[in-house]
Amino acid sequence: xxxxxxxxxxxxxxxxxxxxxxxxxxxxxxxxxxxxxxxxxxxxxxxxxxxxxxxxxxxxxxxxxxxxxxxxxxxxxxxxxxxxxxxxxxxxxxxxxxxxxxxxxxxxxxxx
Amino acid sequence: xxxxxxxxxxxxxxxxxxxxxxxxxxxxxxxxxxxxxxxxxxxxxxxxxxxxxxxxxxxxxxxxxxxxxxxxxxxxxxxxxxxxxxxxxxxxxxxxxxxxxxxxxxxxxxx
Numbered sequence: 001x002x003x004x005x006x007x008x009x010x011x012x013x014x015x016x017x018x019x020x021x022x023x024x025x026x027x028x029x030x031x032x033x034x035x036x037x038x039x040x041x042x043x044x045x046x047x048x049x050x051x052x053x054x055x056x057x058x059x060x061x062x063x064x065x066x067x068x069x070x071x072x073x074x075x076x077x078x079x080x081x082x083x084x085x086x087x088x089x090x091x092x093x094x095x096x097x098x099x100x101x102x103x104x105x106x107x108x109x110x111x112x
Numbered sequence: 113x114x115x116x117x118x119x120x121x122x123x124x125x126x127x128x129x130x131x132x133x134x135x136x137x138x139x140x141x142x143x144x145x146x147x148x149x150x151x152x153x154x155x156x157x158x159x160x161x162x163x164x165x166x167x168x169x170x171x172x173x174x175x176x177x178x179x180x181x182x183x184x185x186x187x188x189x190x191x192x193x194x195x196x197x198x199x200x201x202x203x204x205x206x207x208x209x210x211x212x213x214x215x216x217x218x219x220x221x222x223x
Contacts, residue, residue: 031209043201043213055209090155098143098163098205105155
């Protein structure tokens with residue numbers, strides 16, 4: 001019954017590796033997002049997709065590549081992981097502009 | 113550039129008290145505003161969405177107000193309970209698609 005689900009919940013990996021985080025929503029929403037919460041707990045948008053099309057790319061390094069195979073899924077692939085990528089990544093979705101956003105439980109990424 | 117500030121950063125009150133959490137934003141040209149709670153190690157739970165044309169929104173013991181002209185929102189929690197302990201986040205919709213977050217108020221309700 002989980003509305004927005006992310007996998008994995010925890011991810012520990014070495015510098016230089018490539019990893020993916022998956023997100024799925026069963027709310028029938030058209031828009032999905034990736035947000036990053038840094039060590040100071042500050043949440044900032046990374047990407048927004050509307051019906052599989054990229055709407056927002058908030059000056060995120062090219063090593064981060066979102067992919068939306070359909071409007072219920074938005075995955076995040078990260079190449080050449082760096083120590084500074086360690087954070088909690090949240091997926092979110094809503095019906096569209098300005099509507100109530102629902103968040104997943106987060107993926108805690110630790111790069112060692 | 114929109115900046116959202118939440119004061120205080122942390123608040124500790126005894127159970128049963130009514131309390132107010134504050135959120136201010138620098139650019140009054142917002143669309144809507146949403147309040148969330150975040151429990152340790154968990155995701156964000158939506159509490160209330162208040163539309164830019166509204167002044168108030170209520171859900172159970174929670175009441176959120178919005179004053180766009182002064183760039184402020186408050187979240188009022190009535191009859192606080194230990195289960196209300198969490199971090200409360202305020203976020204404004206800037207440019208329709210993008211939520212800009214404050215850094216949160218960490219609330220502790222003491223039994």
